[in-house]
């Protein structure tokens with residue numbers, strides 16, 4: 001079969017790993033200039049790999065398969081340093097959180113580091129480019145696709161028996177266009193996670209960071225919203241993320257360069273109900289409103305006490321932001337966020353303070369907006385000649401889940417199963 005794979009990120013890697021050296025002729029179309037270009041792939045992001053059945057996506061992925069892909073990525077580091085650990089390995093820690101109403105999320109983690117991921121991706125690409133049935137086409141953005149009687153026509157020029165979309169979040173334009181042509185592909189779309197990035201001195205969370213590199217907990221707040229931590233970065237840096245028409249906040253940790261602060265996201269999960277069906281629009285408007293207050297391309301920074309009291313922050317005290325000064329404005333997040341979200345986050349921080357004293361210190365830092373969008377969950381059983389893998393399918397949200405998802409589709413295709421429900 002002549003197969004088009006659109007996008008070369010984590011999901012495509014899993015798929016190609018299964019289909020390399022098979023009888024299928026595979027053409028990979030990637031919009032980035034080349035493998036060295038800095039924009040290629042969300043996989044470049046932060047390099048934290050998890051093995052967990054409780055996070056990473058909305059489908060079940062066998063932990064053994066997950067672990068296999070962790071080893072796969074680590075093998076491509078050429079033996080460089082990888083941090084390892086387990087969240088809530090200690091029963092005592094698990095209980096400490098549980099007693100205060102938290103739901104601790106267990107996982108094994110491995111951290112490759114942003115700086116090393118670039119090399120990993122190049123090594124993987126090298127391996128695939130030696131496979132005789134795979135051809136890469138860089139600088140080729142697929143902007144248009146149409147299902148025909150025989151297959152799929154890409155960019156109105158070349159026809160394939162099967163097209164597999166692995167475009168991640170950054171491929172939302174192509175996904176939206178495809179959905180508007182074939183609305184029956186959408187299974188559901190109701191969720192968005194809205195919140196803040198929290199930054200505090202390392203010494204407050206030292207014990208926690210020593211115990212587990214990545215602490216993930218969920219908490220049912222008194223507002224009814226489920227609130228969770230996400231992407232903990234000990235000795236890390238807060239950064240901004242540009243979505244084109246708005247800017248959000250994010251965080252990362254580098255393997256070599258360390259700060260004296262820890263940052264993590266605190267997110268409230270909203271599940272919107274019918275007839276409303278545009279959670280991405282809702283989240284984007286809140287982000288834009290925050291940017292309107294902060295100035296274009298900037299995020300709002302506030303101390304925790306002012307966040308609680310709804311007062312604009314004018315000066316900082318002991319905690320120094322790791323985000324570059326030109327990327328934030330001191331302000332009041334309450335002017336942009338709905339009350340129920342603010343209350344959920346405060347409730348979360350106050351309760352966390354009972355487990356980790358100092359977390360609710362007045363001068364800790366709150367950055368907004370931090371938003372996690374969920375892609376529409378797409379149905380791989382509607383069109384035989386069109387499949388979706390990784391984050392663009394709405395089934396995954398992590399490197400390992402996306403890679404495994406791609407691999408699982410590859411496995412199904414090799415077995416002649418074009419109607420797999422994943």
Ligand SMILES: Cc1cc2nc3c(=O)[nH]c(=O)nc-3n(C[C@H](O)[C@H](O)[C@H](O)COP(=O)(O)OP(=O)(O)OC[C@H]3O[C@@H](n4cnc5c(N)ncnc54)[C@H](O)[C@@H]3O)c2cc1C
Pocket residue numbers: 006007008009010011012029030031032039040041042043044045046047048049050140141142143166167168169170171172174241250389390391392396397398399400402403
């Ligand atoms: C800032 C940030 C930090 C993250 N940190 C982590 C982390 O530490 N651990 C973790 O597990 N996950 C992390 N993630 C999530 C992770 O990166 C994704 O879940 C994962 O990369 C999804 O894989 P994917 O193959 O679906 O998409 P991607 O890896 O994003 O790959 C999609 C590819 O498709 C290409 N593309 C898009 N549109 C087109 C088009 N129209 N034509 C041709 N090519 C196209 C893109 O250039 C890209 O190379 C992070 C994400 C972000 C944004």
